[in-house]
Amino acid sequence: MSALSGVGVGRGIAAAKVLKMPEPLAPPGDAPLSAPVDEEAARVQGALQDVAAELLSRAAAAGGEAQQVLEAAALMAQDPAILDDVRTRMEGGANAERATWDAYGAFRDMLVSMGGYMAERATDLDDVAQRVVARLRGVAAPGVPASDEPFILVARDLAPADTATLDLEKTLALVTQDGGPTSHTAILARSKSLPAVVGVTGILAAVADGQRAIVDARTGSVELDPSDDAVAAAQTEREERLAAASAPITDGALADGTKVPLLANLGSPKEAAKAVELGAEGVGLFRTEFLFLDATSAPTVEAQTASYTELLQAFPGRKVVVRALDAGADKPLSFLNDAHEENPALGLRGIRALRASEQILRDQLAALANAQDATDAELWVMAPMIADVEETEYFVALGRELGLRTVGAMAEVPSIAVLADQVLEAADFVSIGTNDLTQYTMAADRQLGSVSSFQDPWHPAVLRLVKLLGEAGAATGKPVGVCGEAAADPALAVVLVGLGVTTLSMSPSALADVRAELLTVTLEEARERAARAITARSAAEARGLAAG
Structure with missing residues (x-):
């Protein structure tokens, strides 16, 4: 038996034979044009339209996050x-x-x-190109292999069109050589509650079709040629986890009764009903970008008010945390900031971009205040990428001026943790975005598989920053939540609570696993695990110490 490691997605486990994705199409040759340009252009246009239609059809069938991803891919095929x-x-x-x-x-x-x-979207673009060229050649595009029995799918990476429409009766787990924890493979695997390990260096060369393997998302490991006893143990553990996930829905709490509200991360009001069905006690992160990204100008106050009101009405009496527009850098908007930047991740983004175009921010906050007054949900509003107390005071003052009752800050930049005591004197709450906090702490682009080993919120440097925020929250009596994907890792969720985090927000599909894990520990035990984890010298050691 041999083992390889990567970044685990979820906490599931699966044992089965491996099937590998077929290799992509070979690049076309340099043969001369075989017909007049107009005829060939019409043929290409037809192929583009066919691929877009296929992706949109798959999107409609998939629904949820997968639908959004596939619709974005379809746009890539429709780009004039x-x-x-x-x-x-x-x-x-x-x-x-x-x-x-x-x-x-x-x-x-x-x-x-x-x-x-x-x-990270380059992988999606590669898939669209493959599908269009396959249409032109008159051959089938590479895709998920067919199988009559359950299998573990191994690939260099997976395109959204493949991941979104997997047969979950047959596909028990995903393993990719490329990709990071926020790649589309990871996002869609999490949304389907499908165990996955991404960024597994060398997996394609190490494994063959039909070879038996165990994939454990909790440990981020892929064991090849496991023993019969190991396979039996993995299958038993899988059944136990599935049973726990289907247990009756209750509010989030620890074994000693300590309340830990479990909230949902949402990107559209349409996702609210499913989140409620899965037991979300409210919303810990509502991303407002969906209103802005396809627009040529900022949406009106009236249009925004309608969308925010729709969201809040789905959570009567519940907390709904809305993030102000997080654009710029990797999500540029021409009407907000379209200037070229050599290093956009460190450029004019988040609150910086909003301050530079304050009327857009004022309109958004006014619309949120309108929705707050029209419903009985408990609206909280936070600004992205806050770095220090001056930015916090600016945003809080503006929110108060426009009628918002609860105004806070997102902790994504390490400086906010260092200055947490100052920030929490000014803000009503702080919510930690662990994806960006990890990226900026470790100086590792969260989207690049080549540095995926650094993109791990278990790293003790990240955990110590969370501890600073948790301690400042306790000292000021103000809430400190986590809305990054770290909250979806059940074992890490326990450690976060032990570090002083008061609420956890995640993809709705992760709620059941986290709820079940929290019920296995008391607050004192969570604190003990956290205390061990922050003494670690690496992310892997932190995982081990927390489990031990």
């Missing part, structure tokens, strides 16, 4: 700039397949150069 580029290349003598391949390749290189979120 791609067809224009293809035509230009064909006019230069390239054949249709080569022109299409190179046009998408140039687009891909541009996304990679932008870094962050946009770089």
Whole structure:
């Protein structure tokens, strides 16, 4: 038996034979154009339309987060700039397949150069290119292999169209060689409660079709050629976890009765009903970007009020934490900030971009205040990327001026943790975005698989920053929540509570696992685990110490 490691997604486990994704299509050759440019351009346009239609069909069938991801991929196939580029290349003598391949390749290189979120979308773009070229060749696009028995799927990475429509009766777990904890593979695996381990270096060379393996998302390990006893133990553990996940829904609490509200991360009001069904006690992070990203100008106060009111009405009497527009850098908006930046992750983003375009911020906060007054939900509003107390005071004062009752800050920049005592004197609450906090603490782009080993919120440097925030919250009597994906890791959720975190917010699909794990420890035991974890010298050691 041998073992490889990566970044685990969820806490599930699976034992089965491996199937590997087929290799992608080979690049087209340089044969000359076989027909007039107009005819070939029409053929390419038809292929683009067919791929977009296929992706939209899959999106409608998938629903939820998968639907949003697939719809975004469909837009990549409908981008008129791609067809224009293809035509230009064909006019230069390239054949249709080569022109299409190179046009998408140039687009891909541009996304990679932008870094962050946009770089991670390059994988999605590769999939669209493969599908279009396959249409032009008249062959099937590479996809998930068919199987009559359950299997573990191993791939270099998975495209959204493949991950979103997996047969969950057959696919027991995912393993990818590339990708990080916030890649689309990780996001969609989490949304489907499917065990996954991503960023497993060397897995493609190490494993063959039909080889038996155990995938343990909790430990981030992939065991090859396990013994019969190990397989039996993994299958028993899987059944126990599935049973725990289907237990009756209760509010989040520890074994000693300490309340730990479990909230949902949402990106649209349409997701509210499913979150409630899965037991969300409110919303810990509502991302407002969906109203802005496809717009050429900022939405009106009236339009925003309607959307926010719809959201709040789904949670009567419950807490709903809304994040002000988090744009700039990897999510540029032409009407907010479209200036080129050499290092956009460290540029004009979050609260910095909002302050530079204050009217947009004022309109959003006014709309949120309108929705607050029109419903009986408990609205909390926070600003993204707050760095210090001056930025906190600015945002809190503006929120108060416009009628908001509860105004806070997101902790994503290490400086806010160092100055936590000052920030929590000014803010009503702080919510920790562990994805960015980890990225900035470890100087490792959270979207790049090449540095995925650094993108781990278990790292003691990150945990110590959380501890500073938790202690400041306790000293001021103010809430400190976590709304990053770290809260979806059940073992880490326990440690976060032990560090002083008072609420946990996550993808709704993770609620059951976290709820079950919290019920296994008292507050004192959670604190003991946290105390051990922060003495570690690495993320892996922190996991081990917390478990031990």
